[in-house]
Amino acid sequence: MPDAGGQAPVLTPDLCVIGAGSGGLSLAAGAVQMGASVVLVEAGRMGGDCLNYGCVPSKALLAAAKRAEQARRGGLGVAPAEPQIDYAGAMAHVQAAIDAIAPHDSQERFERLGCTVIRAAGRFVSPREVEAGGQRIRARRFVVATGSGPFVPPIPGLAETPHLTNETLWELRERPGHLAILGGGPIGMEMAQAHVRLGCRVTVIEAATPLGGHDPELAAVALDRLRAEGVEIVAGKAERVSGAPGAVTLHLEGGGEVSASHLLVATGRRPNLERLDLAAGEVEHTPRGVTVDKGLRSTSNSRVYAIGDAAGGLQFTHVASYHAGLVVRSALFRLPVRAKDDHLPKVTFTDPEIAEVGLTEAGAATRGETVEIHRAPFSGNDRAIAEGETEGLVKLIASPKGRILGAGIAGPHAGELIQIWSLALSKGLRVKDISGHVAAYPTLGESAKQAAGAYFRPRLFESPMVKRVVRLLAHLG
Numbered sequence: 305m306p307d308a309g310g311q312a313p314v315l316t317p318d319l320c321v322i323g324a325g326s327g328g329l330s331l332a333a334g335a336v337q338m339g340a341s342v343v344l345v346e347a348g349r350m351g352g353d354c355l356n357y358g359c360v361p362s363k364a365l366l367a368a369a370k371r372a373e374q375a376r377r378g379g380l381g382v383a384p385a386e387p388q389i390d391y392a393g394a395m396a397h398v399q400a401a402i403d404a405i406a407p408h409d410s411q412e413r414f415e416r417l418g419c420t421v422i423r424a425a426g427r428f429v430s431p432r433e434v435e436a437g438g439q440r441i442r443a444r445r446f447v448v449a450t451g452s453g454p455f456v457p458p459i460p461g462l463a464e465t466p467h468l469t470n471e472t473l474w475e476l477r478e479r480p481g482h483l484a485i486l487g488g489g490p491i492g493m494e495m496a497q498a499h500v501r502l503g504c505r506v507t508v509i510e511a512a513t514p515l516g517g518h519d520p521e522l523a524a525v526a527l528d529r530l531r532a533e534g535v536e537i538v539a540g541k542a543e544r545v546s547g548a549p550g551a552v553t554l555h556l557e558g559g560g561e562v563s564a565s566h567l568l569v570a571t572g573r574r575p576n577l578e579r580l581d582l583a584a585g586e587v588e589h590t591p592r593g594v595t596v597d598k599g600l601r602s603t604s605n606s607r608v609y610a611i612g613d614a615a616g617g618l619q620f621t622h623v624a625s626y627h628a629g630l631v632v633r634s635a636l637f638r639l640p641v642r643a644k645d646d647h648l649p650k651v652t653f654t655d656p657e658i659a660e661v662g663l664t665e666a667g668a669a670t671r672g673e674t675v676e677i678h679r680a681p682f683s684g685n686d687r688a689i690a691e692g693e694t695e696g697l698v699k700l701i702a703s704p705k706g707r708i709l710g711a712g713i714a715g716p717h718a719g720e721l722i723q724i725w726s727l728a729l730s731k732g733l734r735v736k737d738i739s740g741h742v743a744a745y746p747t748l749g750e751s752a753k754q755a756a757g758a759y760f761r762p763r764l765f766e767s768p769m770v771k772r773v774v775r776l777l778a779h780l781g
C-alpha cells in the first residue's frame with residue numbers, strides 16, 4: 305500500500321532473493337517454510353534458465369531425438385526404419401515438458417508458500433537496499449541468484465548475422481536444414497546429437513577440445529557415437545561470421561569456411577550481473593561472477609550472498625540447489641558453511657551419457673597424487689549385453705588404501721549410475737562399501753560393484769598370501 309507521499313513502504317524481509325531460477329527458488333521455498341520472511345524478485349520467467357531455456361527443453365528435445373534414433377537403428381530382431389520426423393511436434397513436446405513443470409516454479413505457488421514475489425529486475429541502490437519495480441527492499445540478507453546467459457563472443461560480423469542461442473533455439477518450428485554449432489561443450493554437443501537424430505545436417509566448430517570438460521577417455525565414447533551418427537566436428541576458430549537468414553558462413557582462422565542454414569552459438573556463459581548495479585551495493589565481482597568466500601558470502605558486503613551460476617563456479621542446477629541449502633543454514637541459522645566441489649556430479653546428456661564426480665585421472669596427475677584406476681566396461685555387464693548397449697565403461701579412481709576419490713562413467717544411463725558414486729564421495733565411503741552392497745541382477749547398477757571388484761581382484765585372486773591362508777584353513781578340516 306503506498307504511503308501518503310505515493311511511495312510504497314519499504315519492505316523489510318529476512319531475505320531478499322534476486323532471481324527465481326534453480327537456486328533462488330530452492331532457497332526461497334526452504335527459507336519461507338522454515339519461518340523466514342522472503343521477498344523473491346524475478347525479472348523474466350519464473351523457473352529461470354533450467355526450466356525455460358536450459359535443462360528441461362534440452363533434455364526433452366534429446367528424448368524426442370532418441371526415439372527417432374531407436375527406430376532408425378532397429379536391431380535385436382527389429383528391422384530399422386527411417387523415422388518420419390515432425391520437428392514442430394518435437395518442439396511441442398519440449399513446450400509440454402516446460403508447461404508440466406512450470407506450476408511447481410510458479411509465482412502462485414511461491415505466494416501460497418508465503419513469499420512476496422515481485423516480477424521486475426532488481427538492482428542495488430545502496431549496500432543495504434534493493435529496488436525492484438518501484439519497490440524498495442531493505443532485507444537482513446540479500447542473495448544474488450541471477451544465473452547466467454549465453455556468452456556470444458565478439459567475433460566480427462556475428463552480432464549482425466542471424467544466430468540462435470539457448471534462449472531462442474526453442475522457438476524454431478521448422479527443422480534447420482544444416483545447423484552449424486559454434487562451441488563443442490555440453491550445450492553444443494547435446495544439441496548436435498538432438499539435431500542430427502532429428503534429421504538435420506550438423507557441423508560443430510570447436511576451437512579447443514570437444515567435450516573438453518570431461519575425462520578424454522570418457523568423452524571419446526560419446527564423440528565416437530556422435531561422429532558415427534553423422535555429426536561433423538571441425539577443429540577451428542571462427543574469425544568472422546557473415547550471412548543472412550537461411551545462409552550463414554563461418555570464416556575460420558587459417559582459411560576454412562563452414563556454411564549452414566542456421567547457426568547456434570554455444571561458446572560458454574556469462575553471469576547475469578549487468579542489471580544489478582553491484583557498485584551501488586558495494587558487491588565486488590569479476591567477469592565470472594560475484595566474488596564470494598567459501599561460505600558463498602560477498603567478500604565486500606557481508607549482507608550479500610551469491611549462489612548458482614552467478615557465484616562463478618560450477619554451473620549446474622543441482623549446484624545452485626546445493627548452494628541454496630548452504631545459504632539457508634548460514635543466513636537463517638548462522639551456522640558456518642563451506643561450499644565444496646569434490647562431491648558434485650556433472651553429467652552431459654549425450655547418448656551415451658558422460659557422468660563424473662570427484663577426482664579425475666588428469667586431476668590426480670596434476671596434484672601428483674598416487675591413485676589406482678580401475679575400469680569396468682559395459683561389455684562385461686549382463687544387462688547392457690541383454691539390451692545391446694555395451695559401449696562405454698565405469699572408471700574408478702581410488703587411493704591405494706581403498707578410499708574412493710572419483711568416478712567417471714560413459715555409457716547407457718550414466719547420469720543415473722553416477723548417483724551411488726556421488727553418495728559414496730559425499731559420505732566418504734570406501735571401495736569395500738561399494739563392493740560389499742548387494743546390487744539387484746541384472747542391472748546396469750551392478751557396474752559400480754564391477755568397478756569396485758576390479759580394485760579387489762588382484763588383491764584377492766592374485767595374492768599368494770590369500771591362497772596360502774585358504775589352503776592352511778582347508779588343512780585344518
Ligand SMILES: Cc1cc2nc3c(=O)[nH]c(=O)nc-3n(C[C@H](O)[C@H](O)[C@H](O)COP(=O)(O)OP(=O)(O)OC[C@H]3O[C@@H](n4cnc5c(N)ncnc54)[C@H](O)[C@@H]3O)c2cc1C
Binds near residue numbers: 324325326353576580
Ligand atoms: C542449454 C542448457 C542446458 C543445461 N542443462 C543442464 C542439465 O542438464 N543439468 C544441469 O544441472 N544444468 C544444466 N544447465 C545449467 C543450468 O541451467 C544452470 O546451472 C542453472 O539454471 C543455474 O541456476 P541459477 O539459479 O543460478 O540461475 P537461473 O536458473 O538462470 O535463474 C536466474 C534467474 O534470475 C533472473 N534474473 C537475472 N537478473 C535479474 C535481476 N537483475 N533481477 C531479477 N531477476 C533476475 C533470470 O531471469 C532467471 O530467471 C543447462 C544450461 C543450459 C543453458
Ligand SMILES: NC(=O)c1ccc[n+]([C@@H]2O[C@H](COP(=O)([O-])OP(=O)(O)OC[C@H]3O[C@@H](n4cnc5c(N)ncnc54)[C@H](O)[C@@H]3O)[C@@H](O)[C@H]2O)c1
Binds near residue numbers: 487
Ligand atoms: N548436461 C548438463 O548438465 C549441461 C548441459 C548444458 C550446459 N550445462 C552448463 O552450461 C555450461 C555452459 O555450456 P557451454 O557448452 O555453452 O559452454 P562450455 O564453456 O562448456 O563450452 C564452450 C565450448 O566452446 C568453445 N569455444 C569458445 N569460443 C569458441 C570460438 N570462438 N570458436 C569455436 N569454439 C569456441 C570452447 O572451447 C568450449 O569447448 C556448462 O559448462 C555446464 O555447466 C550443463
